[in-house]
Amino acid sequence: MQNHLEVKLGKKTDRKGPVIFSEYKRGEAIKKALSMSREDILFELKDSKLKGRGGAGFPTSTKWMLTAAAKAEKKFIICNADEGEPGTFKDRVLLMEYPELVFDGMVVGGYTIGAQLGIVYLRGEYEYLLKPLEDYLEEMRKDNLLGKNILGKEGFDFDIEIVLGSGAYVCGEETALIESLEGHRGEPRNRPPYPINTGFLGRPTSVNNIETLAAVSHIVVKGGKWFAKFGTDKSSGSKLFSVSGDCEKPGVYELPWGTKISELLEIVGAKNAKAVQIGGASGHCIPKSQFDRTLAYEDVPTGGSVMIFNENRDMLHVLKNFMEFFVDESCGQCTPCRIGNVKLLEGVEMIEKGQYTFAHINKLKELGRTMQLASKCGLGQSSPNPFISILENFKDEIFNRGNGGRNGR
Amino acid sequence: MEDKKSLRAPVSQKPHVVPKPEHPEYLGGSITVEINEKKLTVPFGTTILEACKQAQIHIPTLCHHEDLCVAGVCRVCVVEVEGMRTLQASCAFPITAPIKIKTTTNAVRKARKHIIDLLISEHYGECYSCFRNNNCELQSLAKEYGVDHYNFGHVTQPRYEVDNSSYSVVRDMDKCVLCKRCVRTCIDLQEVGVLEAIDRGHNTHIGTFFDKPLAEVICINCGQCINRCPTGALRANDPRDEIWAAIDDPTKHVVIQTAPSPRAAIGEEFGQGAGKSFTGELNTALRRIGFDKVFDTNFTADLTIIEEGTELILRLYKALVKKEIVALPQFTSCSPGWVKYLEHFYPEYIDNLSSAKSPQQMFGALIKTFYAQKAGIDPANIVSVALMPCSAKKFECNRPEMNSSGYKDVDYGLTTRELAQMIKEAGIFLPEMPQSHFDDPFGEASGAGLIFGATGGVMEAALRSVIEFVTGKRVEDVYANADITPVRGFEGIRYAEIPITEVGPVPKLLQHLVPDWNWLKGATLKIAVCHGTANAKKVMEDIKAGGKFSECHFIEFMACPGGCLGGGGQPIPTNEEIRKKRAEAIYNEDKSLPVRKSHENRHVTELYDMFLTDGPCGHISHKLLHTHYVKRGKFIA
């Protein structure tokens, strides 16, 4: 039976999945966590081998342990709900349909690292979720799942605030997110120091993805070992995939890590796919010949975005689209990314017009390597990925375009 | 949420908060690192860049500046740190573990070259038509890395319009490399906050509030951003053409006054190390260029001391004896950047500003009245130029209030850099000029006027006179060599108390204003000095909160770090070491002068006898030498 909040959020209760979408009752994780010591929670997380679902794949137990160990009067836990990576929408589904998992995970996090405030940095475009989510938090406060002495735990005060972003992709990067929260221009910071020591308002801060927090709620209730049963050795648990593009059944899928790309394509009904872009614009483009590779940190890691392209798609066009995205979405702070992406895009346009030399394209690939190495943040460090992987994996198609121009020499 | 105001500037641009050592072996505070296989021990938290400097390994930089906090945005300073996936910006990386660093690997060299290539590809500007030619950090980097062609193309069209709306600062964003030094200067060093990066991605550019012209925002014209810009993107509004035209016009009588700070720094423009004044040489060079008269701004600095000192005494007299309500502490008003800062940020304190004009403007008013009469020249034909270390002086001479002679009192504010350029155009090598003196009727001034150039100088000059006026004793008997050291130095804010234990007779100059000094006996004069508007802000906030500075009687404020010698019109580059050397040059010159107190400047006393006949702060002086201010506020319509 759905209550009014569920209706407001557009909750669907029919999703089934082995881990994230498995049974869960609101407040369960909080109740359990408060009966445990902080160390025990960290041990469970360690056993679960959970890695951050935001893309970087940093072990969550380590992040929380370091934040817990940092000495400070005030600490923060931030839920990264900026979901800006092209082709991802699984965080939105979690937030709409399973807010209890996300918020409970934040409370558990707050308890574990010793934070008094949790902040949800909600993507600007998800503004329509703000009111229902705030109502949801109000219900939690009524039930003492937030507030003072939560569930009677003496001295554990914790609350959650939601702050809206303003539509910059780079603000999903954790330090840019923190800058933005502080009211500044969303630009990534220098690291070190890391947020675990010097984060929001200079205080120790843990930034976690929505899906990571949802996984924590299950792990606390069902145990780290249970979670680690799923997936592979290095990639434990399951992953939510946002599947879009040329397939019959786009949507959010929960699959264990270690699933082959071909299996996923089968499930979503992608008939004549020729390429899959895994991990969003900054991810890697996998050609048909490599569809037997597995989705896992040890092979093809991903934050969950899967874009499928069939035989009719022009891969140069796909690449151009990605590069245009980066030219616009770079924060503009550092040289390799701000100007480098423009040069890569120009290279794509040269190929499009048939006016290029291979010498120049190779020079651009080397430039891409510099961007990967010398850019300040993950955006610039990964923006050359599609340029390098698409030109490499689809060279025949791209360099033999019948565009009538002066093809590469 | 918490008070965000305390963290006004982005933390990414703040100095590192280095985490406490986690490993006991580093608790001693130093770490041994390996740079290019050589071992080096440095204090915990040292940046890789500093460590390399210590190891005498050169690392190219662009966004880094010694005066400013870390940015880490240009990325030309990248190095390899063993075990790290990506290259690290050495200027932004604090050493907290015994890392191994490599500074010249293939990846590093390639990355640096790529970055320079990229910057140049977007750089619209040609060196031969740029004032930074031969003194440009982008140009030097290109040379250092042997750039001999455009690897990634080159822009052929300008993207931005040049903003020359301001009397002081011209912005040409097509030459900007987005190092954000200007942003950091404006917000961190000066706490004004006019400039910020606007837009995203490839459209990122440095702009003002809603991209308005600089003249329409709260820029205080300090020019500190110009001094720290690595390229020609920022420059002062250059009046050279107009001045040459005036010199070439036989009907014009062109006079120039020179301030002490440019004299102490102009040698740097001719390849001389910082720290030597070229006053005499400059006098000769100016005459050879074609200036009809060369005057010493220090003369009106001396006059400022008399006027401002008298004003202070009158304020104190009114407050202590007549029990009137007067604005105290009195603030100095000779720094036009500071004046505009106060007008924007603390307009409610406008009455605290001394009404005395700055030396530049006093001189301007006297040249077109007193001097014009004396020399028998129609003031309409006088073109009055002021050589200043300062870009704000250009704005100041254009303030509508500054016409008390009936003409524009000062026609052009000329910076040190611009004059050096004129001297070069005239084919003169300044350091080899013979020395000569200033022209009469103002002649040589006192050392007190001279030290106006350094932070604390106005206060010291004022004290040299006030102490003698009030106690009747010689300053030398109180402070050795008349060097009032408590107000000297480069500390951002300085405070001193001067007890007045005995009083003497009232000097003739002031007899019509106060009957005796008995009311000051036993009092303690409280004074403060600060430089850089960030420090000014601290003092003002303290005053607002009723702190110790609110109990001061007199406070010297200078907009620029180091005082005028660090002004926005001074030679580039600037850093603390250079500024200290300029200060030394000024103090040494002061030491060498026969007259070192404003009231002992014979030309000043003559001026009161002959022209300002109703004395300091009298009617004539009020008309010519005093001014008023404008409550501007933070928002300009």
Ligand SMILES: Cc1cc2nc3c(=O)[nH]c(=O)nc-3n(C[C@H](O)[C@H](O)[C@H](O)COP(=O)(O)O)c2cc1C
């Ligand atoms: C350009 C860029 C954009 C990012 N966007 C997101 C995002 O939208 N959501 C997210 O959770 N993490 C994003 N990240 C990753 C975060 O920086 C951070 O690693 C993550 O929030 C940490 O959470 P986790 O440990 O739970 O993965 C982004 C990173 C980069 C470099």
Ligand code: SF4
């Ligand atoms: S890599 Fe790009 S997004 Fe990241 S700091 Fe540099 S310019 Fe900004």
Ligand code: SF4
């Ligand atoms: S800013 Fe530097 S590189 Fe650019 S035109 Fe001027 S001198 Fe040349």
Ligand code: SF4
């Ligand atoms: S002149 Fe001074 S106030 Fe104006 S922009 Fe430059 S640093 Fe800021």
Ligand code: SF4
């Ligand atoms: S204007 Fe000058 S100082 Fe400012 S960002 Fe551009 S190049 Fe740097």
Ligand code: FES
């Ligand atoms: S000098 Fe280090 S990043 Fe610019």
